[in-house]
Amino acid sequence: MTTQTAGERFRLALQQESPLQIVGAINANHALLAQRAGFKAIYLSGGGVAAGSLGMPDLGINTLDDVLTDVRRITDVCDLPLLVDVDTGFGPSAFNIARTVKSLIKFGAAALHIEDQVGAKRCGHRPGKEIVSSGEMVDRIKAAVDARTDPAFYLIARTDAIAVEGLDAAIARARACAEAGADAIFAEAALDLDTYRKFGAAVGVPLLANITEFGATPLFTVEELRSAGVAMALYPLSAFRAMNKAAQTVYETLRRDGTQKAVLPLMQTRAELYESIGYHAYEQRLDAIFSGKPQS
Numbered sequence: 227m228t229t230q231t232a233g234e235r236f237r238l239a240l241q242q243e244s245p246l247q248i249v250g251a252i253n254a255n256h257a258l259l260a261q262r263a264g265f266k267a268i269y270l271s272g273g274g275v276a277a278g279s280l281g282m283p284d285l286g287i288n289t290l291d292d293v294l295t296d297v298r299r300i301t302d303v304c305d306l307p308l309l310v311d312v313d314t315g316f317g318p319s320a321f322n323i324a325r326t327v328k329s330l331i332k333f334g335a336a337a338l339h340i341e342d343q344v345g346a347k348r349c350g351h352r353p354g355k356e357i358v359s360s361g362e363m364v365d366r367i368k369a370a371v372d373a374r375t376d377p378a379f380y381l382i383a384r385t386d387a388i389a390v391e392g393l394d395a396a397i398a399r400a401r402a403c404a405e406a407g408a409d410a411i412f413a414e415a416a417l418d419l420d421t422y423r424k425f426g427a428a429v430g431v432p433l434l435a436n437i438t439e440f441g442a443t444p445l446f447t448v449e450e451l452r453s454a455g456v457a458m459a460l461y462p463l464s465a466f467r468a469m470n471k472a473a474q475t476v477y478e479t480l481r482r483d484g485t486q487k488a489v490l491p492l493m494q495t496r497a498e499l500y501e502s503i504g505y506h507a508y509e510q511r512l513d514a515i516f517s518g519k520p521q522s
């Protein structure tokens with residue numbers, strides 16, 4: 227067990243890798259898979275909670291409790307630092323944002339990002355986004371900074387303003403957020419590497435690039451992002467999208483063929499599953515406690 231807080235572990239990971247690859251884990255099982263693959267930080271996507279846990283769109287429908295349930299399940303089994311998407315903070319007032327921050331820290335998260343969209347938010351890569359004033363966004367950041375019960379808990383301010391007000395206004399907002407105490411800036415839906423360079427030069431804090439598939443941002447490589455000075459590369463839903471496609475193929479094939487034989491190669495084996503969730507280690511603990519005797 228580590229004595230560091232989750233926030234401290236996130237900050238350490240940022241020092242160890244640049245850009246830090248932060249990969250989406252839709253549930254506790256995926257968190258363990260990401261850990262095995264060597265990632266140093268993981269992400270709980272708001273769009274992922276909405277679509278994956280609730281089967282609903284990323285339109286500000288899910289609540290803080292929905293997110294906390296998934297956070298707790300992940301942090302219960304995986305000690306990788308977890309960045310959490312809190313959308314617009316789950317409520318209009320500073321008290322709501324304080325509650326969000328304190329709860330996330332209690333539930334073992336390491337970091338969050340909070341955005342400047344209006345409460346009835348949209349996916350950052352969809353048209354029709356609306357944003358609150360820069361002043362209101364700065365108030366969100368101040369409320370989050372003030373609520374931190376662990377000073378190492380990492381606060382990322384996301385701006386959706388590039389698509390709404392243009393690059394210069396977005397950079398001005400980001401700078402205001404950094405001045406208000408945000409540890410880093412999430413420049414949502416950037417169209418090119420130069421955008422990151424301009425943000426980086428202006429804000430003076432680390433920058434996160436959202437490399438989500440089928441969106442507005444090209445799928446830049448880590449080398450490209452490094453060359454643009456980006457500190458964090460986020461892959462929010464990559465494994466989720468692949469998992470959904472695999473599930474769809476399995477359902478369709480089983481229904482059509484009356485057997486799953488054709489899709490076995492798509493499946494993780496029983497042995498692989500047991501390996502990733504530590505099944506045998508759990509079993510050995512049980513045997514040690516009860517000396518191998520079956521429980522009556």
Ligand SMILES: C[C@](O)(C(=O)O)[C@H](CC(=O)O)C(=O)O
Pocket residue numbers: 271272273274284311348349350351436438439441462463
């Ligand atoms: C990062 C994001 O906020 C998320 O919820 O994962 C989404 C990702 C996506 O929809 O691809 C976003 O960019 O708005």
Ligand SMILES: [Mg+2]
Pocket residue numbers: 271272273284311313
């Ligand atoms: Mg989101």
